[in-house]
Each structure stands twice: as structure tokens, then as C-alpha cells.
Amino acid sequence: GAVVSQHPSRVICKSGTSVKIECRSLDFQATTMFWYRQFPKQSLMLMATSNEGSKATYEQGVEKDKFLINHASLTLSTLTVTSAHPEDSSFYICSATLGEANYGYTFGSGTRLTVV
Amino acid sequence: QQQVKQSPQSLIVQKGGIPIINCAYENTAFDYFPWYQQFPGKGPALLIAIRPDVSEKKEGRFTISFNKSAKQFSLHIMDSQPGDSATYFCAAGGDAGNMLTFGGGTRLMVKP
Numbered sequence: 059g060a061v062v063s064q065h066p067s068r069v070i071c072k073s074g075t076s077v078k079i080e081c082r083s084l085d086f087q088a089t090t091m092f093w094y095r096q097f098p099k100q101s102l103m104l105m106a107t108s109n110e111g112s113k114a115t116y117e118q119g120v121e122k123d124k125f126l127i128n129h130a131s132l133t134l135s136t137l138t139v140t141s142a143h144p145e146d147s148s149f150y151i152c153s154a155t156l157g158e159a160n161y162g163y164t165f166g167s168g169t170r171l172t173v174v
Numbered sequence: 175q176q177q178v179k180q181s182p183q184s185l186i187v188q189k190g191g192i193p194i195i196n197c198a199y200e201n202t203a204f205d206y207f208p209w210y211q212q213f214p215g216k217g218p219a220l221l222i223a224i225r226p227d228v229s230e231k232k233e234g235r236f237t238i239s240f241n242k243s244a245k246q247f248s249l250h251i252m253d254s255q256p257g258d259s260a261t262y263f264c265a266a267g268g269d270a271g272n273m274l275t276f277g278g279g280t281r282l283m284v285k286p
Contacts, residue, residue: 064217092273101263101278102218151217153274163208163267163274165217 060086062154064166071142071173079137079169081152087132088154092163093125096149105150108135142173178266180277187254188285195280196248197264204266208274209238209249212261221262222249254284 061084071077081091090109094102106122108114108129116122124146126138135154139146151168180197187193197207205226210218224231224238224247231238235252251258261281267274 062217099279099281101276104273104275107273149215153217163220165210165219168215168217170215 060154060164062088062152062164062166064152064169066169067167068170069172071171073143073173074141076138076140077142077171079139079150079152079171081135081137081154081166083133083154083164086154088135089132090155091129091135092153092155093127093135093137094151094153096151096168098149102151105137139171142171144173147171147173178264178275178277180264180280182280183278184281184283186283186285189255191254191284193251193254193258193282193284194248195262195264195282196246197266197277198244198246199266199275200245201266201275202245203268204275206267206274207238207240207247208265208267209236210263210265212263212279218263251282254282256284256286259283 063082065080093105095105096102104117105120106114106116106127108127110129110132114127129135149168152166153163155163178199185193208223209221211221212218222233222236224240226242229240237250240247261279263279264277265274
């Protein structure tokens with residue numbers, strides 16, 4: 059089955075620093091990748107949609123300059139949280155899809171970001 | 175984002191019981207309705223999904239019932255086990271390649 063690998067699983071960083079999270083589709087080429095944010099005991103909130111080779115589409119209220127998304131290849135998308143602050147602490151999850159009607163969405167295992 | 179409303183928020187059943195989680199959607203353009211299971215600290219994992227051309231789909235102990243006219247769908251877990259204790263999310267979307275809209279989640283606890 060389709061596998062999406064997300065790294066790191068946990069990261070602790072100091073306020074003001076930047077953190078990069080990687081999302082890789084291991085056995086398929088993902089035309090579209092999605093980045094979600096999940097606060098404790100809450101649902102997944104879509105942050106942005108990225109298509110290979112084009113700029114990401116951000117959801118309303120998500121700062122594109124703070125959450126930089128790069129989808130440089132069909133197997134890799136990265137999310138960089140720039141100048142992180144404690145309020146950015148959250149669980150970030152990516153998902154990928156091949157883009158075919160009968161192909162489901164596969165999620166990464168998530169990254170727990172803690173900004174201290 | 176269009177809404178998908180999920181209920182209940184939490185559910186406790188005894189082992190062997192049949193928890194039922196319900197979702198309702200608004201956008202009639204949705205044509206893909208998956209259910210995900212999420213354990214703490216992990217990403218969601220696809221359990222089962224249905225398209226609106228069928229009213230029921232069963233995979234193992236998991237069954238989706240779909241009511242197109244009511245714009246509702248539900249997940250039934252047969253013979254529930256303590257290992258089924260997790261958070262369950264319904265979602266709705268268009269063809270793969272479009273975003274999914276998630277319900278609010280249901281925290282299920284199955285007591286031994």
C-alpha cells in the first residue's frame with residue numbers, strides 16, 4: 059500500500075528559530091500533498107495544499123510567510139515553520155494523494171512541534 | 175471549508191458492543207467519504223471509505239452506512255475491542271486530488 063513518511067516525529071526548538079518538516083511518498087508519486095495542523099483533542103485543520111512544481115494554496119488565516127511549503131518533486135514536500143513561537147506548538151500532519159479517483163489519501167505519522 | 179458535522183464527540187462502550195458514529199455533510203458535490211482512525215501521537219489511518227453510489231460497505235468489523243438523500247453517513251464497529259479505543263474522524267471530499275473536509279472527531283473508549 060501507499061506509504062507516506064514524515065520526519066521528524068518530534069522536534070523541540072527555541073523561539074525565533076525555524077523548523078523544517080519533511081513529507082515523502084515512498085512508493086508512489088504524489089501529485090498533491092496537504093499539510094494539516096491538529097491541536098490537542100481537536101480535528102485536523104487544513105493549512106495548505108501543494109502541487110508539485112507550483113506554489114502552495116493556503117487556507118484562510120494561515121500565514122504563507124510563516125509556514126513555507128515547498129513541493130519540489132513528486133515525492134517530497136516540506137513545511138518550514140519560520141521564526142517559531144510557542145503558539146506554533148502543535149501536531150503537524152501531511153497527506154499525499156496520487157490524484158486518481160480511486161486512490162485514497164495517505165497520511166504521514168505526524169510531527170509534534172514544541173517551541174520553548 | 176464546507177462543514178462536516180460529526181457526533182458524538184465521545185463514546186464509551188463495553189467490549190463486544192457496537193459503537194455508532196454519525197456524520198452529516200452539506201456539500202452535495204462531495205463524492206468520497208472516508209473514515210479514519212487515529213491513535214495518540216500518530217497520523218490518521220484510513221479505515222474504510224464509501225462513494226455515494228452504494229448505501230453500505232463492510233470491511234471486517236467496520237461498516238459504513240450511507241444515506242445520500244439525508245446527506246448522512248455513519249460508522250458501525252461490530253464486536254468492539256479495547257484495541258479499537260482511538261479517535262475516529264469522518265471526512266468528505268471530491269475525487270482524490272481535492273482536499274478532504276474532516277468532522278470534529280469522536281473519541282471512542284471500549285472498556286474491557
